[in-house]
Amino acid sequence: MPSHDEERRSSGSSGRRLSRRSLLQGAATAGAAGLAVTAMGAANPALAATSRSAAPGLDPANTPAGPVVVHVRDARSGDIEVLSGTSATRLRDKDLAARIVRAIG
Amino acid sequence: MSSHREAPEISKDPVADSTDLYAFVSPDKSNTVTIIANYIPLQLPSGGPNFYEFGDDVLYAIHIDNNGDGRADISYHFRFHTTVRDGETFLYNTGPITALGDTTWNRFQTYDLSVTSGGSSTVLGTGLPCPPCNIGPLSTPGYAGLAAQAVSSVGGVTVFAGQRAEAFYVDLGSIFDLANLRPLANAHAFGSLTAGPGVNATNNFNVNSIAIQVPISAVTISGHPVIGVWTTASRQKARIFDRDTGDFVSAGPWEQVSRLGNPLVNEVLIGMGDKDRWNALPPHDDKEFLNYVTHPGLAGLLNVLYPGAFPNLAAAVTAGTARADLEAIFLTGIPAGVVNKTYTTFTGTVLADMLRLNTSVPPAGSPSILGILGGDVAGFPNGRRPADDVVTIELQALAGATLPLVDPTYKVDGVVKSVTDFKPDPPAIGSPPTGSFPYLGTPYSGYNEPS
Numbered sequence: 042m043p044s045h046d047e048e049r050r051s052s053g054s055s056g057r058r059l060s061r062r063s064l065l066q067g068a069a070t071a072g073a074a075g076l077a078v079t080a081m082g083a084a085n086p087a088l089a090a091t092s093r094s095a096a097p098g099l100d101p102a103n104t105p106a107g108p109v110v111v112h113v114r115d116a117r118s119g120d121i122e123v124l125s126g127t128s129a130t131r132l133r134d135k136d137l138a139a140r141i142v143r144a145i146g
Numbered sequence: 147m148s149s150h151r152e153a154p155e156i157s158k159d160p161v162a163d164s165t166d167l168y169a170f171v172s173p174d175k176s177n178t179v180t181i182i183a184n185y186i187p188l189q190l191p192s193g194g195p196n197f198y199e200f201g202d203d204v205l206y207a208i209h210i211d212n213n214g215d216g217r218a219d220i221s222y223h224f225r226f227h228t229t230v231r232d233g234e235t236f237l238y239n240t241g242p243i244t245a246l247g248d249t250t251w252n253r254f255q256t257y258d259l260s261v262t263s264g265g266s267s268t269v270l271g272t273g274l275p276c277p278p279c280n281i282g283p284l285s286t287p288g289y290a291g292l293a294a295q296a297v298s299s300v301g302g303v304t305v306f307a308g309q310r311a312e313a314f315y316v317d318l319g320s321i322f323d324l325a326n327l328r329p330l331a332n333a334h335a336f337g338s339l340t341a342g343p344g345v346n347a348t349n350n351f352n353v354n355s356i357a358i359q360v361p362i363s364a365v366t367i368s369g370h371p372v373i374g375v376w377t378t379a380s381r382q383k384a385r386i387f388d389r390d391t392g393d394f395v396s397a398g399p400w401e402q403v404s405r406l407g408n409p410l411v412n413e414v415l416i417g418m419g420d421k422d423r424w425n426a427l428p429p430h431d432d433k434e435f436l437n438y439v440t441h442p443g444l445a446g447l448l449n450v451l452y453p454g455a456f457p458n459l460a461a462a463v464t465a466g467t468a469r470a471d472l473e474a475i476f477l478t479g480i481p482a483g484v485v486n487k488t489y490t491t492f493t494g495t496v497l498a499d500m501l502r503l504n505t506s507v508p509p510a511g512s513p514s515i516l517g518i519l520g521g522d523v524a525g526f527p528n529g530r531r532p533a534d535d536v537v538t539i540e541l542q543a544l545a546g547a548t549l550p551l552v553d554p555t556y557k558v559d560g561v562v563k564s565v566t567d568f569k570p571d572p573p574a575i576g577s578p579p580t581g582s583f584p585y586l587g588t589p590y591s592g593y594n595e596p597s
Contacts, residue, residue: 107395107397108384108386108395108396108397109397110383110384110386110397110398112384124382124383124384124397124398124399125397125398126397127382127398127399127400128398128399129383129398129399
């Protein structure tokens with residue numbers, strides 16, 4: 042378990058790094074991974090439903106056991122934070138942010 | 147209150163709301179230090195059927211800085227786990243609970259304890275038992291003995307986590323009614339009420355305590371007998387309600403939502419707009435809050451609320467005097483030579499709100515609840531014991547009682563010794579602190595309180 046200082050630092054790092062690819066894989070297997078998505082501050086079941094379509098190339102061994110929470114902090118800049126387990130990963134991906142926003146629109 | 151409901155956000159999250167922190171050389175075991183962190187404020191003892199429990203989704207911690215940098219060198223972490231034996235009944239217990247393993251206790255908690263030091267973490271114990279809440283004489287007969295079963299010894303640490311009686315005493319009603327201290331009520335600017343002895347607003351309430359007792363040698367380093375202590379509660383960054391189960395699920399790193407070192411710092415000194423952020427930051431960032439400590443708003447108000455009673459304090463406030471005495475008490479510790487040649491709680495120049503304890507000072511034979519103001523060097527602000535009257539000590543300090551420590555020319559206003567929320571004596575406490583671990587009194591039972 043992290044020390045107090047380490048707890049703070051863990052906000053910007055990840056025990057298991059989540060790449061854009063793994064995020065998309067996670068989104069694609071929302072049913073198994075229990076994907077939860079927040080965008081613009083609101084969870085949207087429609088996006089989760091959309092994301093259940095396929096799971097190409099997913100490695101079950103690397104699938105998070107708990108929920109994966111995606112927070113689109115700023116859709117215009119593509120600033121995305123992905124929360125899983127006790128880790129957080131910041132991504133900057135305008136395309137992904139746009140897809141998420143379109144999905145909830 | 148000491149730190150009960152002290153900031154807007156945490157007041158909505160009582161399970162993670164730290165209320166009081168105590169640290170003292172154990173009076174009955176003077177080679178050890180005891181640290182007690184209380185959570186879940188103002189528990190009405192009869193508040194069932196879902197009685198009070200720690201949050202399974204909260205990371206509770208007690209931190210110790212032993213080299214004066216305001217950073218944790220040793221952290222004890224507590225994670226709780228709740229088990230329900232029979233989900234078909236609404237009852238907390240289905241019969242008397244006489245032992246912690248009784249199956250009549252339907253909803254119970256255990257916890258895991260780990261310690262982080264030197265970059266590595268060690269699990270000290272898993273599945274450690276909590277006692278039940280004190281329900282009443284039929285449900286929890288012989289409660290004191292039942293709670294004693296929940297004292298564990300693991301990895302050189304004696305530990306307890308569970309409900310205890312509130313030890314903190316304060317006249318909340320008067321303090322938050324424009325500091326209308328009852329003993330001085332006849333002198334208040336906004337009314338001429340009759341002076342009175344004070345009302346202990348926290349009497350007959352319970353709290354949930356996390357208490358550890360560790361050898362002094364395990365938490366200090368050579369040549370540095372003063373430790374800085376604080377407690378934190380953290381939640382994972384995201385929390386989502388799952389309608390299918392009716393539960394919340396969490397994800398992400400632990401984020402600190404509550405912090406407590408010295409009593410009343412966030413509650414009374416920090417401004418409303420910064421309280422929530424203060425709770426989220428580590429002590430070593432406290433430099434940015436320095437102005438709140440050195441120019442406390444309450445000091446400026448006293449002479450307004452009690453016109454003419456604090457002329458010297460008012461002059462110091464008007465002159466913009468930076469309260470170096472308060473800076474020392476709360477943020478650096480008091481260097482040797484200020485109170486006397488040997489008294490010190492100084493940890494260094496890093497500004498950090500920590501409850502500082504000089505572990506080389508033995509327990510007092512005849513403790514004074516006024517701590518250093520009462521000539522007792524083993525009491526607050528050298529650590530804090532459960533009976534210490536921290537409200538009076540801090541009110542008098544804010545009113546100027548400690549200013550001569552850094553400015554010998556300052557003359558303390560004559561009224562300062564009368565500044566207290568209780569007079570002539572502190573209030574009787576229904577279940578007072580005890581002389582042995584975990585030191586806080588047996589919690590009030592739901593059957594008897596309120597009565």
